[in-house]
Amino acid sequence: MSVAIENFVKAIYKNGKRDNNDTKPGNIAKELGISNAAATDMAKKLATKDLLNYEKYQPLQLTKKGTKMALLVIRKHRLWEALLFKMFDMSLHDIHREAELLEHQTSDFLANKISEYLGNPKFDPHGDPIPNSNGEITTKDTSVQLSNVQEGKSYIISRLMSDDKEFFDFCALNGLKYGNTLVVSKQFSNNKMTQILINNNTIVLNQDFTSIIYVNENH
Amino acid sequence: MSVAIENFVKAIYKNGKRDNNDTKPGNIAKELGISNAAATDMAKKLATKDLLNYEKYQPLQLTKKGTKMALLVIRKHRLWEALLFKMFDMSLHDIHREAELLEHQTSDFLANKISEYLGNPKFDPHGDPIPNSNGEITTKDTSVQLSNVQEGKSYIISRLMSDDKEFFDFCALNGLKYGNTLVVSKQFSNNKMTQILINNNTIVLNQDFTSIIYVNENH
DNA sequence: ATTAATTTTTAAGTAAGCTTAAAAAATTTT
DNA sequence: AAAATTTTTTAAGCTTACTTAAAAATTAAT
Numbered sequence: 001m002s003v004a005i006e007n008f009v010k011a012i013y014k015n016g017k018r019d020n021n022d023t024k025p026g027n028i029a030k031e032l033g034i035s036n037a038a039a040t041d042m043a044k045k046l047a048t049k050d051l052l053n054y055e056k057y058q059p060l061q062l063t064k065k066g067t068k069m070a071l072l073v074i075r076k077h078r079l080w081e082a083l084l085f086k087m088f089d090m091s092l093h094d095i096h097r098e099a100e101l102l103e104h105q106t107s108d109f110l111a112n113k114i115s116e117y118l119g120n121p122k123f124d125p126h127g128d129p130i131p132n133s134n135g136e137i138t139t140k141d142t143s144v145q146l147s148n149v150q151e152g153k154s155y156i157i158s159r160l161m162s163d164d165k166e167f168f169d170f171c172a173l174n175g176l177k178y179g180n181t182l183v184v185s186k187q188f189s190n191n192k193m194t195q196i197l198i199n200n201n202t203i204v205l206n207q208d209f210t211s212i213i214y215v216n217e218n219h
Numbered sequence: 220m221s222v223a224i225e226n227f228v229k230a231i232y233k234n235g236k237r238d239n240n241d242t243k244p245g246n247i248a249k250e251l252g253i254s255n256a257a258a259t260d261m262a263k264k265l266a267t268k269d270l271l272n273y274e275k276y277q278p279l280q281l282t283k284k285g286t287k288m289a290l291l292v293i294r295k296h297r298l299w300e301a302l303l304f305k306m307f308d309m310s311l312h313d314i315h316r317e318a319e320l321l322e323h324q325t326s327d328f329l330a331n332k333i334s335e336y337l338g339n340p341k342f343d344p345h346g347d348p349i350p351n352s353n354g355e356i357t358t359k360d361t362s363v364q365l366s367n368v369q370e371g372k373s374y375i376i377s378r379l380m381s382d383d384k385e386f387f388d389f390c391a392l393n394g395l396k397y398g399n400t401l402v403v404s405k406q407f408s409n410n411k412m413t414q415i416l417i418n419n420n421t422i423v424l425n426q427d428f429t430s431i432i433y434v435n436e437n438h
Numbered sequence: 439a440t441t442a443a444t445t446t447t448t449a450a451g452t453a454a455g456c457t458t459a460a461a462a463a464a465t466t467t468t
Numbered sequence: 469a470a471a472a473t474t475t476t477t478t479a480a481g482c483t484t485a486c487t488t489a490a491a492a493a494t495t496a497a498t
Contacts, residue, residue: 221484223484223486253485253486254486254487256486256487256489257486257487260485260486261485261486264484264485275493
């Protein structure tokens with residue numbers, strides 16, 4: 001299967017999770033930076049390969065086979081991120097960029113070697129779960145978006161769900177890092193803004209950021 | 220530049236070295252598993268990009284720019300081989316196969332990180348020299364083919380120049396490994412066959428093998 | 439030095455993965 | 469509910485990297 005196909009099923013999987021199953025061609029096209037027409041074309045093609053179900057004007061739905069393909073690509077991506085992060089002094093954004101390419105050129109055999117070397121980690125450096133070699137995610141995610149938390153409580157950052165350099169630069173600067181602790185000091189105007197205390201600094205985040213930072217309550 | 224282009228200049232570079240500059244389209248086509256027509260087409264195209272000089276019916280000659288591109292791809296290939304060989308328990312053939320794909324999806328930045336991590340090695344696990352980040356090979360090669368050595372002398376294996384699984388399996392079985400010592404006990408019929416003593420075993424190699432095993436005299 | 443064989447080139451054609459433009463359908467706004 | 473907007477689909481076309489088939493040139497054999 002080609003890189004284009006792998007990226008296509010991956011985009012459907014990711015957008016499905018993120019945008020509450022808005023997996024219509026336009027949404028996927030945007031994610032991939034291609035035209036809507038190209039997305040429709042590709043959807044039809046992948047339907048003939050039993051990777052997804054296609055019905056005109058309906059959201060695209062991955063089949064079992066398509067989902068497995070997506071998860072195996074995501075597995076390779078996250079394993080590469082984990083490996084590069086551990087071995088080299090590289091930013092989250094940089095490891096993402098490299099993994100984005102390497103993921104398509106990695107045999108299952110090599111992926112397993114990397115996993116084994118790392119001690120079969122369950123999460124990558126963003127806190128995203130790493131699917132196993134059968135394309136299954138066995139960990140269950142109890143984290144919530146930082147936009148959805150309660151004032152006054154303490155939380156542990158569990159996930160930074162982004163590909164964006166600006167965001168990661170901001171995170172690096174402010175101690176927003178997988179595993180770190182923060183306290184929510186105030187929620188403003190319907191959770192559009194969130195004030196947190198982290199590393200003895202008070203910062204205010206808007207929803208662009210609080211919707212992609214996931215946390216678990218700190219008991 | 221595309222994968223096809225990177226592989227094309229790499230093939231010219233490698234065949235130029237190996238086959239005494241027989242870099243006519245047919246030879247490159249064979250190396251890449253494409254038709255002669257495709258090789259001619261690509262050659263013309265790359266000439267317009269100043270990667271090679273093309274004259275009808277003449278061998279293809281890489282320009283400075285083309286040579287540098289080839290060497291930077293080869294650099295990435297050999298760095299990946301060195302890394303995978305060091306970190307994971309993988310055969311020479313397996314690391315080659317993985318590196319063949321990874322080489323095209325590796326930024327210069329990452330290549331430098333890998334090199335640094337490995338202590339800027341000058342040779343890969345086959346004994347092949349690793350070009351530096353400017354695409355230059357600074358080590359000078361004094362090794363000779365095992366088909367060209369003298370009876371009775373002792374040599375150190377410096378290079379196993381192959382991509383072939385059969386060959387590597389044979390090497391692994393018989394202790395033919397980069398850095399190991401062997402003694403040439405006999406040359407037969409115009410060097411078509413060579414008898415060597417290695418690891419207390421006597422084995423006879425034909426020219427298919429002795430022409431791709433390089434050695435340095437053991438002083 | 440011809441003839442035969444091989445290689446290279448040209449020409450025409452294909453598949454993948456895109457594009458833009460316009461038509462059709464769905465969705466949103468008023 | 470009708471009109472306006474947006475999205476999806478269809479259609480036609482493009483580029484890359486190939487292919488096969490046949491013509492032209494080179495190389496090898498007798």
